[in-house]
Amino acid sequence: MYSGASNFVTTTDTAFAVIIGISMIFLVGITATMLWFVFRYNKKRNPVATQIHGSNTLEIVWTVIPTILVLVMFFYGWSGYAPMNRIPDDAMKVRATARMWSWLFEYENGIKTDTLYIPVDKAVALDLISVDVIHSLYIPAFRVKEDMVPGKTNKMWFIGQKTGDYELFCTEYCGLSHSYMFTEVKVLPQAEFDAWYARMADTTLQAQAAAANPGFKGKQLVQTNGCVACHSLDGNKLIGPTFKGLYGAEHTVMTGNDERTITVDDEYIKRSIYEPDADVTKGYTKGMMISYKTQLTDADVAEIIEYLKTIK
Numbered sequence: 001m002y003s004g005a006s007n008f009v010t011t012t013d014t015a016f017a018v019i020i021g022i023s024m025i026f027l028v029g030i031t032a033t034m035l036w037f038v039f040r041y042n043k044k045r046n047p048v049a050t051q052i053h054g055s056n057t058l059e060i061v062w063t064v065i066p067t068i069l070v071l072v073m074f075f076y077g078w079s080g081y082a083p084m085n086r087i088p089d090d091a092m093k094v095r096a097t098a099r100m101w102s103w104l105f106e107y108e109n110g111i112k113t114d115t116l117y118i119p120v121d122k123a124v125a126l127d128l129i130s131v132d133v134i135h136s137l138y139i140p141a142f143r144v145k146e147d148m149v150p151g152k153t154n155k156m157w158f159i160g161q162k163t164g165d166y167e168l169f170c171t172e173y174c175g176l177s178h179s180y181m182f183t184e185v186k187v188l189p190q191a192e193f194d195a196w197y198a199r200m201a202d203t204t205l206q207a208q209a210a211a212a213n214p215g216f217k218g219k220q221l222v223q224t225n226g227c228v229a230c231h232s233l234d235g236n237k238l239i240g241p242t243f244k245g246l247y248g249a250e251h252t253v254m255t256g257n258d259e260r261t262i263t264v265d266d267e268y269i270k271r272s273i274y275e276p277d278a279d280v281t282k283g284y285t286k287g288m289m290i291s292y293k294t295q296l297t298d299a300d301v302a303e304i305i306e307y308l309k310t311i312k
């Protein structure tokens, strides 16, 4: 508690402590009263029951006190919650996209990542987009959580107040691999963040890296499009076939109702990205992947193929 990881930690934890505190007082008080009544007013000690016909004083006391207590809880809750809806004008904007079952973060200079990088002590505002079903973005250490609803742009903001890595995950059950929608927020010192921000946007540097590492661009595409949520890199069977050793492998696929054997080549990969249900590898379920036709160009697919060739 009170870790100070974000600007909302203290208010949220205080509201929580107040509610827990009041609940504890009642739990102990009510239990003690019950035990006392059992002891004092059982038939042996109190053979003749007393008939009580109302008490205005008591009625007023047990109406007014709980009302005050509920208002106290409301006060702490509201004073912590209201600022979450007042996004500062100078906040750094990041577009957060959720899809089954991965995250994408897009910055104003065009950088795309699957991990949220932010500078310390700076307000960050997220536009929350879902491209398929309802997801929910949750950063426990920051005490922030907001639903991501298709067709609607919800917002969230916070200030990371301590450098470090914090968990970020989906907290709305969104299908088979919901639990894989898990990534990190990296809170960096301003200078380190600026360096990262500039380096990622530097097309010359990116081109150099791409030239030095075959599949560099494809790897980025595979990460930012969330392919690895369903296709492992280590041979494990997830929702879809593993990428390990995929290129050039022989696969038995179902084309409609016909079973045939194909070699995984450029054409097959492209078709699988654009029309995932056309040839489904035997042992896997149809309808698990959406078409990436609108999201990946032919050039992108070529880069991904180059990358797949490197995963042996």
Ligand code: CUA
Binding pocket: 098, 099, 101, 134, 135, 136, 170, 171, 172, 173, 174, 175, 178, 179, 181
């Ligand atoms: Cu997305 Cu659960």
